[in-house]
Amino acid sequence: MARYLRPETLFFLLVWVLLLLAFRERGFWDPGSLWHIKVGEIILTQGMPQTDPFSYTFENKPWVPQQWGSEVLMALTHRMGGFDTMLLAFSTGVALLFTMIFRRCIVAPTSDVPGTTIGGGMGPMLAALLVGGCLLVGAFHYYVRPHMFTIVFLGWTMMCVIDYERGWCSIWRLVWLIPLYVLWTNLHGGVLGGTMTLGLAVAGWGVLFLIGRARNTVKKLVRGKKNGLAVMFLIGRAQNATPIQNWRTAWLLVGIVVACLLTPLVNAHGLKMLDIWYRLLVSKVMPNVISEHKPLDVTSETGIIIIAMGIFYLALLLGTLPKWPRLSWLIPLVWLLLTFKSIRQGPLFAITAAVCIADMWRYTCWHRYLVKNGDGSLAWNPEDDPARLATVRNGYRWWVIPAVVVLLAFKLQIARVPVPLIGHGWVRMDTNEVPVDLNDAVHAYAASVPPGTRIFNDLDLGGYMIYYAPSLKIFMDDRCELYGDDMLQEYVDAIRASPEDFGVTFEGWQAKWGFERVIITSNPPDEAKPNNGKSNREVYFLAHPERWREIARGKRAVMFERIR
Structure with a gap:
């Protein structure tokens, strides 16, 4: 039994259960968690869409699903067991990723590699604490949606970079990233982040290789000079810090990076995909509309947590001095800097930092201190x-019990057996984020009008309407690449205007598009805020009962009907 019940087993099960509990509702807060399913269903039943199937504002305008692979997988998973199986896949994938990092914290690689040093050196308790902390830091942006593939694949890319740098794997491990990136391209646009990470590593190794190549020249220049030994010492350390020892390896690595850079061309939409990514990257309006694309607010709870982890990572990195730090350990700092520009990069900083912490731990003064003064439970050589070491490495059967538990949960869900946590019916929508308490009113209206009837909705409610009222045509949703900066800016200006100024713009939309129903977000009453917490949009509708009548109200949204 000891072969199967390992620290990795307990860590996986603990993380898995906590994810099932914590993301029972939270995992579906993002609108994309809903509309991606519908896109996948369209692809499976009708083929790849080429025009917008959901809105009337851009009806029949060119649009292709850039994350089509993920959407098909989400639709298939939803078919098998609904939201419960989607949460099961999400929780299992995240738990497996962080269990791999947990195992690397204890020891790496899993077998002896001649000529290399052993990594890891944490005790299970400390490894669980640090890896769990990294998971917690990035979890603010975890939702059941395609972006999770980027987090997983970036974590794997970082592991490959470190393993190759340490000599634990051959260059073929990096070659296999090429087909992985082709898959990644068709799952999520974050493949660009993977290529950037690999490219930074190879570029850094190349610079160190060139410095090392200059050794003989420098020998001649500094021979007999006062600082000659110091210069030679630094050059020697630089050469030892790179896995590139000859030009053949250098050019092979450059070829791998170039191949990975070209993988976005291998997609179902050709150059359209690259155009979509470009428009998203250069958009000046999207950060004002989509919260996850906004710059990091260092005063927010999320900002404080990320800054704290950044400080912790720097403390570990400085703890490796005066030895020459490995180049791979600097890559998370790049992701930390990118997080200041867009909070969306926070989980990518967290996952790359987690992988690097597992590798650098043995080289820190903190590890040496705990080995010297501890009992081996927190740190060991x-x-x-x-x-x-033999016991830890022989624990390769740790996955058997988790696999049985996951398969049991999957069986219960597809059989529609209601069991708490692992069975059917566990997932529920949070009415504070997804207005399912308005489902009756929405369904009643959809049933009373012809398919294709138009309804006005807030951007954040687009995913809800697409999933729960697919027969209605919506005003807009969070597919920013479709609506473009002009419409996004018009929408932002309208919702931020005064009630009457909003009304002028809104009534113009109504006259143009002819919708008779409106569903907008509502806020809980708050006497400390203007208008008791109501948005300017809601204030406008309530102030004009001669034109708009309230039909239904929930915690998250309110529906109005136009009075003719």
């Missing part, structure tokens, strides 16, 4: 304890 694998070379000094061969018996423990």
Whole structure:
């Protein structure tokens, strides 16, 4: 039994259960968690859409699903077991990713590689604490949607970079990133982040290789000079810090990076995909509309947590001095800087930092201190304890019990057996984020009008309407690449205007598009805020009962009907 019940087993099950609990509602807060399913269903039943199937504002305008692979997988998973199986896949994938990092914290690689040093060196308790902390830092942006593939694949890319840098794997591990990136391209646009990470590593190794190549020249220049030994010492350390030892390896790595850079061309939409990515990257309006694209607010709870992790990571990195730090350990700092520009990059900083922490731990002064003054439960030197090392490495059957539990949960869900946590009916929508308490009113209206009837909705409610009222045509949703900066800016200006100024713009939309129903977000009453917490949009509708009548109200949204 000891072969199957390992620290990795317990860590996986703990993380898995906590994810099922924590993301029971939260996992579906993002509108994309809903509309991506519908896109996948369209692809499976009708083929790849080429025009917008959901809105009337851009009806029949060119649009292709850039994340089509993820959407098909989400639709298939939804068919099998509904939201419960989607949450199961999400929780299992995240738990597996962080269990791999947890195992690397204890020891890496899983078998001896001649000529290399052993990594890891944490005790299970400390490894669980640090890896769990990294998971917590990035979890603010975890939702059941395609972006999760980027987090997983970037974590794997970082592991490959470190393993190759340490000599634990051959260059073929990096070659296999090429087909992985082709898959990644068709799942989520975050593949560009993977290529950037690999490219930074190879570029850094190349610079160190060139410095090392200059050794002989520098020898001649500094021979006999006062600082000659110091210069030679630094050059020697630089050469030892790179896995590139010859030009053949250098050019092979450059070829791999170039191939990965070209993988976005291998997609179902050709150059259209690249155009979509470009428009999203250069958009000046999207950060004002979509919260996850906004710059990091260092005073917010999320900002404080990320800054705290950044400080912690820097403390570990500085703890490796005066030894020459490995280049891969600097990559998370790049993601940290990018997080200041867009909070969306926060989880990518967290996952790359987690992988690097597992690798750098043995080289820190903190590790040496705990080994010297501790009992081995928090830190240890694998070379000094061969018996423990053998026991840890022989725990490769840790996955058996988790696999049985996950398969049991999957079986219960597809059989529609209601069991708490792992069975059917566990997932529920949070009415504070997804207005399912308005489903009756929405369904009643959809049933009373012809398919294709138009309704005005807030951007954040587009995903809800697409999923729960697919027969209605919506005003807009969060597919920013479709609506473009002009419409997004018009929408932002309208919702931020005074009630009467909003009314002028809104009534113009009504005259143009002819919708008779409106569903907008509503806020809980708050006497400390203007208008008791009501948005200017809601204030406008309530102030004009001669034109708009309230039909239904929930925690998250309110519906109005036009009076003719």
